[in-house]
Amino acid sequence: MNSKTLLTAIGLAVATSAAPVAMAGQDSALNAQLQQLRLATAAFHSLDNAIAAGWTEQLTPCLSSPEGGMGYHQVNWNIFFDAEVDATTPELLVYAPTNTGGKRLVAVEYLVFANALGSNPVPELFGQTFHYNPAVDAWVLHVWLWQGNRNGLFADWNPSISCD
Template identity: 40%
Template structure:
């Protein structure tokens, strides 16, 4: 009887170790640091946009969803913030680490906007016309958003990179639990 009990305890302990190892692997993948050279390029290219007026001067405008909402969040999951998009490059079918299609700003309590992330966006049809697999940057494959979607856009690929604001969900997770919309 004692031997069966000991065997059961060892089996449970090994199962627990396996579970912890599996969870640790998932967490490590979700928080992957990305390609350091590409991250440096993205930071250098967007360092001048901490002031939202610089984004506007660069030809970027506020993206609103189909309901007219500018600050994008999902209660219980987190937020993205307000996207300042350069429309001319969204439809160009290309991805360039030094030219993100969107700069994502987090509303602050005092009304200011703080640059938190960049987002790379390409329409699926434009990308797929010249490529056999989804785009990737920073060692990360882009997310796919089908149509219909909350933005009223055709299907697209996108990747957020929280290069200016920590995201507990991971640098490349779309939703940041630290970001809220008023």
């Protein structure tokens, strides 16, 4: 191998390895944040535990659209109307129906009402900016923490969730 070929090979190796290192660092930080959220919400696979911890009421019926389903939204009224965002305390827990008539935890949702936000910047969590949902006049972010979603971890709808 001549020196020109060797330098080209080294250059390609450096160029192609630098990006994954940066992405790995970002993925590592995101994974650590998601792990904290998993630890904070793991007990809520039991709906009884969620209710005892403050997510006391089912806010919505099972929601679905042509893009997929969301499920039932269980609300924590103690934090629902505030403008605070806490990564380990989502305003809503999202449950999908099971084949046996039960509910299973599939996602969490963060929500800040537009009027509560005022002139503050749009909230961000996990490197994601919340998006505006005009139906509820709020900024929202879903995290499909407990159910894979081919539309993405932060997508609103999940094609693998069905309300039928």
